[in-house]
Amino acid sequence: MDGGCGCGQVRYTITATQPPVVYACHCTDCQTQSGSAFGLQMPVFEAMISVTGDMVSGERTLPSGAIGTIFCCSNCLIRIYSKNSTRPGMVVVRAGTLDASKQIVPKFHLWTKSKQPWITIPAEAISMKEQPTSLEEWMRLLTPEAA
Ligand SMILES: [Zn+2]
Ligand SMILES: [Zn+2]
Incomplete structure (x- = not known):
């Protein structure tokens, strides 16, 4: 899976056996x-x-107290991904920067209690008023389904 910023300076490739889950x-x-x-x-x-x-x-500093770091193209300043100090070794890619962003369907929706009122969550999607409270629940949601 490839993606990049808006000006073309930053490009990335994600190597995975199954497409990572998007939410x-x-x-x-x-x-x-x-x-x-x-x-x-x-x-x-x-x-x-x-x-x-x-x-x-x-x-x-995020509301949780963790330090969030956002990484952007140095030229067009489009965000590519972020990191969270409590989750070392993970990066959270801004999925809209994928070349194939049109094919993305979020598997689940978090914090629907603060969603914009005009957005309707698809009935088949998993939705939560807030976010998972345990690492186990996060991992269960983020594990790609076997093809
Ligand atoms: Zn750029
Ligand atoms: Zn959020």
Whole structure:
């Protein structure tokens, strides 16, 4: 799976045997961060992604108290992925930067209690008012279904 920024300077490739799970997060933090209605997130292990091009990063303290670092193209400043200090070895790719972003269907929706009122969650999608509270639940949701 390939993707990149808007100006073409940053390109990345994700190597995985199965397409990683994508989810939509409707929390107000994702709304602010994306400047949009929700964040489209694809967590992958850092070892699975190789990036070419120059990125800059910015840090902030998340509502949970963890440090979030956002990595952007140094030229067009489009966000490529973020990291969370409590989840070392993971990066959360902004799934809209994938070349094949049209084919993405989020497997689940989080923080629907703060979703924009005009958004209707598809009936077949898993939706949660907030987010998983345990690592086990996260892992269960993020495990790709066997093809
Ligand atoms: Zn760029
Ligand atoms: Zn969020």
